[in-house]
Amino acid sequence: MSETITQQALRALVDEWIGAGTKVAGPSYVKKDLCQYVPLTSSAELLLEGFIHPRNSVKDFFFPRHEKIYEYTLKGHEVELADMTPASTPQVIVAARPCDTAAVAILDAVFNWGEKDEFYTQRREAATIVALACVTHDSHCFCTSVGIGPDAEKGADVMLLPLDGGFEVRCLTEKGKTLFAGRTQPSDKTAVIPEGPKVKVSPEQVRAALEDYDNPLWKTATLRCLSCGACSFTCPTCHCFDIVDEGNAHGGCRAKNWDSCQLCMFTKHASGHNPRNVQGQRQRQRTQHKFRIYPDKFGEVLCTGCGNCARNCPVSLGILGTLVELCAEMPKTVGESK
Amino acid sequence: MSNIYMPDLMEVVEVKQHTADVKSVKIKFKDPEKQAKFSFRVGQFGMYSLFGEGESTFNICSSSNWKDHIEFCFRKTGKVTDALWRVDEGDTIGFRGPYGNSYPMEAWEGKNLVFIGGGIAMPPIRCAIWYALENRAKYGDITIVYGARTPRDLVFTDELEKWAEYDRVRVIQCVDPGGETPEWKGEVGLIPNVLAAANVPAGNTAALVIGPPIMIKFTLPVLDRMGVLAPDIYTSLENRMKCGVGKCGRCNCGPVYVCKEGPIFTMEQLNALPADF
Amino acid sequence: MIEEIRQTCRTLLEAGTVNVVIAYGQSNPDGPVHPIFVTKPDDVEKIVWNKQCFANLTTYLTRKEVKSLGKAAILVKGCDARSLVVLVQESQVERSDVHVIGLACEGVGEPELAGKCRVCEVHMPVGVDVTIGSTEAAAPEGQNRYALVDEFMKKSPEERMAFWKQEFERCVRCYACRGVCPLCYCNQCIVDKNRPVVIDTSATLKGNFAWNITRAFHLAGRCVSCGECTRVCPAGIDLRMLNASLAQSAEKHFNYRAGMDPETPPVIGTYNAEDKENFIR
Numbered sequence: 001m002s003e004t005i006t007q008q009a010l011r012a013l014v015d016e017w018i019g020a021g022t023k024v025a026g027p028s029y030v031k032k033d034l035c036q037y038v039p040l041t042s043s044a045e046l047l048l049e050g051f052i053h054p055r056n057s058v059k060d061f062f063f064p065r066h067e068k069i070y071e072y073t074l075k076g077h078e079v080e081l082a083d084m085t086p087a088s089t090p091q092v093i094v095a096a097r098p099c100d101t102a103a104v105a106i107l108d109a110v111f112n113w114g115e116k117d118e119f120y121t122q123r124r125e126a127a128t129i130v131a132l133a134c135v136t137h138d139s140h141c142f143c144t145s146v147g148i149g150p151d152a153e154k155g156a157d158v159m160l161l162p163l164d165g166g167f168e169v170r171c172l173t174e175k176g177k178t179l180f181a182g183r184t185q186p187s188d189k190t191a192v193i194p195e196g197p198k199v200k201v202s203p204e205q206v207r208a209a210l211e212d213y214d215n216p217l218w219k220t221a222t223l224r225c226l227s228c229g230a231c232s233f234t235c236p237t238c239h240c241f242d243i244v245d246e247g248n249a250h251g252g253c254r255a256k257n258w259d260s261c262q263l264c265m266f267t268k269h270a271s272g273h274n275p276r277n278v279q280g281q282r283q284r285q286r287t288q289h290k291f292r293i294y295p296d297k298f299g300e301v302l303c304t305g306c307g308n309c310a311r312n313c314p315v316s317l318g319i320l321g322t323l324v325e326l327c328a329e330m331p332k333t334v335g336e337s338k
Numbered sequence: 339m340s341n342i343y344m345p346d347l348m349e350v351v352e353v354k355q356h357t358a359d360v361k362s363v364k365i366k367f368k369d370p371e372k373q374a375k376f377s378f379r380v381g382q383f384g385m386y387s388l389f390g391e392g393e394s395t396f397n398i399c400s401s402s403n404w405k406d407h408i409e410f411c412f413r414k415t416g417k418v419t420d421a422l423w424r425v426d427e428g429d430t431i432g433f434r435g436p437y438g439n440s441y442p443m444e445a446w447e448g449k450n451l452v453f454i455g456g457g458i459a460m461p462p463i464r465c466a467i468w469y470a471l472e473n474r475a476k477y478g479d480i481t482i483v484y485g486a487r488t489p490r491d492l493v494f495t496d497e498l499e500k501w502a503e504y505d506r507v508r509v510i511q512c513v514d515p516g517g518e519t520p521e522w523k524g525e526v527g528l529i530p531n532v533l534a535a536a537n538v539p540a541g542n543t544a545a546l547v548i549g550p551p552i553m554i555k556f557t558l559p560v561l562d563r564m565g566v567l568a569p570d571i572y573t574s575l576e577n578r579m580k581c582g583v584g585k586c587g588r589c590n591c592g593p594v595y596v597c598k599e600g601p602i603f604t605m606e607q608l609n610a611l612p613a614d615f
Numbered sequence: 616m617i618e619e620i621r622q623t624c625r626t627l628l629e630a631g632t633v634n635v636v637i638a639y640g641q642s643n644p645d646g647p648v649h650p651i652f653v654t655k656p657d658d659v660e661k662i663v664w665n666k667q668c669f670a671n672l673t674t675y676l677t678r679k680e681v682k683s684l685g686k687a688a689i690l691v692k693g694c695d696a697r698s699l700v701v702l703v704q705e706s707q708v709e710r711s712d713v714h715v716i717g718l719a720c721e722g723v724g725e726p727e728l729a730g731k732c733r734v735c736e737v738h739m740p741v742g743v744d745v746t747i748g749s750t751e752a753a754a755p756e757g758q759n760r761y762a763l764v765d766e767f768m769k770k771s772p773e774e775r776m777a778f779w780k781q782e783f784e785r786c787v788r789c790y791a792c793r794g795v796c797p798l799c800y801c802n803q804c805i806v807d808k809n810r811p812v813v814i815d816t817s818a819t820l821k822g823n824f825a826w827n828i829t830r831a832f833h834l835a836g837r838c839v840s841c842g843e844c845t846r847v848c849p850a851g852i853d854l855r856m857l858n859a860s861l862a863q864s865a866e867k868h869f870n871y872r873a874g875m876d877p878e879t880p881p882v883i884g885t886y887n888a889e890d891k892e893n894f895i896r
Contacts (some may be wrong), residue, residue, distance in 0.1 A: 016499040023478075030785070034851035037609065056787075063785050065818045069343045079389050079430045085341045114598065115342040115583040124751040139645055170688075179828050213612050223680055224650040228792030230849045233787045240587035243391045243580045246815050252390060254343070257817050258787065259588070265807045266588065267578055267614070270416025275577070275591075275614045279680055282592075285614065289590060296593055314847035315670060316647035417809045 002191070003184035006166035011043035013183055014094060018042065019082065023091040025061050027054045037061070037096070048089070048095055049162065051140045053306055054286025056238035058093050058100040059107065062123045065233070065258045068244070069119065073251040084253070085118050088126045095132040098152040099306035103236030105155030106128065109298035110239060119256065128175045131156035132167075133193050141197045142320045148198040148304050161191030201323045204299045206291045209326045213288075218280035224315045225279045227261030231309035231319070237290070237302045240266070261285050277330050280323050287322060342583055344370055345387045345432030350425055353409055356493035360458055361401065361423065362411040363430060363523050365458035378402050380465040381574070381602050385495065385582045386418075387408060387432030388425065394418040395579045395602075398436060399461035401468035409434075411461035411493065438601050441546065441572065443473075449544045450478035452566070453536040454557055456529055456549025457486045460493050463548055464575050471504050474585050480507045481538045485553075486530040488517035510536055530556040542562035545571045568605040575608075576603045591615050616748040617717075620690070621659040623716060625748060627688050628656045633714050634685030637675050639668045647882065650675065652684065664690075664718065666725040671841040672697045674797040688714035692723070693737030696798040697839035697874030700742055705837075706883050707800055716742030719750040731842040731855075734760050742877050743781050761863040767856060783823040783849035790818065790845035794853055798837050805829065827857065835861040836882040839874040868893075 005013070009090040017024050024040045026049040035054045040046055093101075104124065111120040134150035136140075143149055153159050157176035160167040169184045170192040171177040209215070232238040242259040246252050259266060262282050268274040276282050294302035301320065310318020340600035348365040355361050357465045367373035380402050385393045394416070414423045425431060429574060443466070455463045463482075470477045482501060492511065502509040511524035512532040525532045529549070545566050547557055556575060561571055577589040577596040589596035592612040603611075624636045640651030640661045648667035650883045652675075653659055654866030673695050675681045691699060702708040717740035736754040740746060749886060757766065767775065790806075793799040806826055814820030814829060831854070838858040845855040865871045866889050871882040 030791070036850075055851070069341065073387060077428050077430055079343065079347060079432070081347070081432075083341050083344055110585060113584060115585075117585055118341060121373075139647075139748055146748065186788075220652075223652050223677075226791070227676070228791040229787075229789035230791040230796035230847070233789045234849050239585075240581065241585070242588075243393060243586070244816055245390050246812075246817055247390055247391075254387075254393075255817055256343070256586075259586070260789070261587065263790065268417065269576070271580060279613070285590075288592075289587070293590065293593055310647075312791075313848040314791050316649040321642055417812075420810065 002187050002189065003171070003180075004163060004187040004189070005160075005169050005184050005297040006167055007048060008166075009183065010048070010160075010167065010186075011046065013038070013180075014046060017092050023089060024094060025058070025091065026094040026096070027051055029239070034216035035230045037093070039102075039267045040055075040094075046095060048167075052101070052134075052141070053097055053308060053311065055308070055310060055312060056234055057075055057306065058096045058102065058129070059103060059236050061091060061093055061103060062112075062127070063107070063120055063239060063258075067119055067256045068253040069256055070254045071251065072245075072247070073255070074249070083302050086122050088122050091123070091337070093127060094130045096129055096156070097132050097134060098150065098156065098159075099141075099148055099304040100236045101129050101131045101155035102148050102152055102171055102304045103155070105304075106298075106300045106302060106304070107239055108266065109300060109302060110294075113298070128157045128179050128181070129155060130158040130160060130176070133159060133161045134196065134226070135162055135194055135318060137197045138307065138311075140202055140305060140310040140318060140320070141305065142304035144196040144198070145200045146301050146303050146305045151193045152187055163187075163189060163191045167191070177187060197305075201322060201327050203295070205327045207209055207295065210288055210292045212278065213284075215284075215326065215327055217322075218284045221322060222280045222317070225262070225283055225317055226314055227262055227264055227282070228314065229277050230256075230262050230312040230314060231317075232260035232262055232286070233258055234308040234312045236304055236308070238286075250298070261289070283322070287319060287326075290319070291323075343434070343581065344435045345385070345393075345511065348431050348433045350427055350429045353426060353565065356411070356495075360493050361414075362409055362493070363422070363425065363431075364407045364409050364436040365433065366368075366401075366407040367584070368430070368434075373406070375376070375544070378407075378408075378436035378603055380469045381440035381462070382432050382436035382438050382442060383582075383601060384410065384435030384437065385410070385579070387434075388418055388421045389430075389432065391421040392418045393432070393434075395582065397462035397574065399465050401472060403466055403469065403472050408411070409461075411458070413458050422581070434487070434582060437597055439599065440603055441469075443469055446470075446544050447476045448478065449521075449542050450539065451480045452538060452540070452543055452545040453482045453484075454529060454533060454547045454549070455482075455484050456543060456553040457483055457491055458493065459548035459550075463466070463546055464494055464497065466546060467501060471501065471507070474504060478506070478542065479539065480504075482507070482509045483529060483533050483536065483538075484509070484513070484516075485512040486531065487514045487527075489513055489519055489522050489524075508538075508605060513547070529553050531559045533557060534560045534563070538564065540566050543570065547571060547573050566608060571605040572602055573605065573608065575603060577601075577615050617662070619747050620664055620716070620718070621662050623745065624653060624688065625656045625657045627714060628653070628659070632686075633688040635681075635687050636662075637672045637681070637687055637689040638662045639664060639670065639672075639690065641667075652681065655685065657858060662690075666723050667847055668692070669723050669786070669843070670707065671698060671797055671843050673699045673702060673708075674795060674843075676713060676797070676820075677800040685841070686712060686714070688716055690716050690719055691720055691740055691743065692720040693735065693740040693798075694720075694731065694841045696740035696742055698841055700874040700877050701798060701837055701839060703877065703882070705884075706797075712814070715743040715745075717741075717746040719746060719748035720883060721750050721752045729842065729846075731840060734758055734762075735874060736760070736873075741875075761859055762854060764860045764863055768860075779824075780820060782852045783827055786818060786819060786823040786827065787850060787854060787893075788818040788823070788826065789849060791847045791849060795843045795847045796832060796834075797841070798839075799830070818891045827852070827854070831857040831861060834858055836865040836871060837873050838862055
């Protein structure tokens with residue numbers, strides 16, 4: 001036995017949410033060949049099939065790329081500050097891939113340890129995440145290598161599993177039950193989700209390989225990296241940010257902006273000293289942070305295998321390729337001198 | 339609910355210029371109640387805001403026993419410090435903190451202390467020196483070795499003289515060879531050499547060494563020969579920071595977030611970290 | 616053709632003529648093609664040449680990590696060769712320091728040819744040390760190389776503004792466009808300078824307009840239309856339209872096309888008393 005909903009009924013429900021003033025976001029084609037998670041104005045924009053993974057991630061709705069943290073007004077010697085912590089507004093993320101929903105659960109740890117980041121937690125608490133299980137994957141997907149899978153429920157309030165003409169609906173939390181209450185039909189069918197991508201590495205293997213901090217791989221395999229932030233910014237778990245002031249002589253705002261450890265300015269001191277001056281060091285940092293530092297500190301691997309790093313990399317240098325090389329007995333020697 | 343990135347407004351009480359590009363600033367909370375409640379431990383740092391320019395990280399260089407204000411010291415080297423240079427008495431700046439760990443002043447009780455600083459590194463040592471002197475009976479012999487390129491690059495020079503007046507305190511000032519002026523009465527030589535020649539008794543000793551990496555590098559072997567070992571040598575890391583509260587990821591170095599688990603580390607701890615600082 | 620490419624590279628490495636070959640490779644047969652750096656003669660077997668060889672490898676010639684490998688040979692398509700010409704003209708690359716292997720190219724992208732290839736005029740690269748392969752492919756007769764721009768300019772200014780707002784709205788400021796561009800070689804990019812802040816670093820409409828327009832202007836009279844910025848943008852922004860528009864201006868007003876001829880002095884950086892000023896409004 002299972003609970004199901006037809007695609008038509010689901011779309012009607014999404015339109016109801018939108019009509020009721022709830023912010024709803026989901027995957028959509030924003031232009032030819034570009035699928036992204038975006039705020040939806042109608043369920044007609046929502047993609048429920050025929051896509052692998054949007055080019056961005058759902059972190060955009062919890063940790064936006066630019067966010068005012070307060071506004072300041074300058075008045076002679078005096079300064080006035082206005083707190084910009086967002087009001088708690090209900091939002092629904094619909095048809096999020098399991099690798100994206102899992103990422104949100106993983107990010108909870110860093111935004112909540114010690115001091116709470118209210119910008120993140122307010123949005124998180126007011127959000128309901130409806131995940132959509134994957135029936136296909138591409139060569140970039142590797143969720144199964146990091147302990148997640150095509151129907152992994154981590155971080156989701158509801159899981160939708162494709163079934164002829166509609167979905168099996170699994171409500172996993174109270175929030176999820178409330179959202180779908182009375183909207184599903186009992187059925188004797190249950191969805192069968194095909195296996196995900198073949199397992200290529202294990203987090204334990206990677207963790208062990210990363211013990212060798214000075215692995216020559218960092219000098220070779222990363223040579224082609226162009227030092228941009230495409231991987232970090234489209235990664236569902238990368239969460240580093242900058243804090244900047246922007247305004248004029250009378251006032252302005254202080255904002256949190258996405259930042260990336262791959263950009264050369266990230267660690268550069270005003271004195272000119274840069275602890276991670278070479279791209280290989282920056283690649284190493286990103287990998288270490290995801291598979292050793294974060295797991296050691298927060299108990300979770302900071303990667304959900306979504307493959308967006310490779311999908312969006314100008315030179316196809318995804319983290320999976322690096323992990324595979326790292327775990328191979330001898331690092332391959334592409335580009336190695338001597 | 340609270341916005342952890344929201345600074346408190348502070349009034350600038352006093353600005354003091356130390357060298358051609360170093361100033362220290364005394365500030366107090368605009369809200370007297372907050373000033374009264376505020377406490378910190380020496381070695382901790384704060385995030386100081388100049389609105390419209392940004393935030394910068396500096397150690398709180400005053401003693402935690404001083405209740406009516408806090409001080410910080412900066413060198414004019416970047417966007418925020420350029421702007422801070424123009425700050426005057428009566429101006430408003432922002433402050434978040436205190437953040438990070440602190441010097442183990444309790445664990446150091448009963449020990450001899452050696453403070454070694456180079457150039458602009460005196461401020462983060464100064465808070466510990468004052469704290470120790472204000473609790474003079476709790477600590478053994480105190481040796482302060484402070485050097486800079488030239489006499490004009492030394493900061494808090496008036497206080498160096500005050501410290502020397504305390505019982506069982508030895509202050510050794512030095513400038514780099516060639517940096518000395520005709521009036522210079524201190525030592526001439528690089529800090530590691532001056533320290534080596536100073537015959538500092540080093541049993542039961544904790545050392546705090548802050549300065550340029552090259553100075554630290556050559557000072558460590560001297561301390562080692564003196565018998566001060568890595569677990570007893572402390573320093574403060576200066577990784578770039580933005581949030582100060584372990585979120586933004588910038589100060590991450592190996593397993594630690596310097597803003598949370600640092601900035602104070604023993605040499606033993608540093609030796610176990612990757613060299614990303 | 617691939618065997619000839621590999622053999623040429625092998626010979627160069629074996630003879631010690633170069634220390635590294637900057638080429639195309641593929642980590643696995645189904646995977647994407649990506650840049651590789653071959654330093655051992657036997658590794659030339661990893662080199663591939665197919666319809667997926669989009670990357671303009673000349674972007675690596677100015678990168679310190681790659682320079683540290685020593686003297687390089689590089690594979691270039693006709694469009695890539697044009698950016699090399701500009702790099703040499705702008706004194707970023709010493710031509711004699713690089714061994715340039717030109718590849719006859721009938722276009723990349725499958726099943727559909729990349730947009731730039733459909734109007735390509737440089738199927739046979741110029742200014743190279745050796746050319747491998749040959750092709751009869753040629754530019755369509757009487758084509759308008761700025762057809763896209765002309766079409767776009769038929770829209771009203773309001774419509775065009777609305778288009779760019781929509782495009783720049785998506786920019787996340789990852790700087791993939793800057794990273795991949797061979798001509799974005801500034802030691803410190805203006806957006807990384809903060810005294811003063813000229814371009815907001817925030818990915819807001821204001822900051823994004825400032826960034827993308829500034830970058831386009833910095834490429835005016837320099838961009839060779841390799842199309843890499845547009846290919847790599849994770850937000851799918853149609854950057855080539857901006858660049859093409861400026862290239863059109865350079866051609867219209869100064870009869871200049873970047874990277875077509877090493878002997879023609881670059882339009883930016885050449886003063887001519889006859890220069891028209893009527894484009895300044």
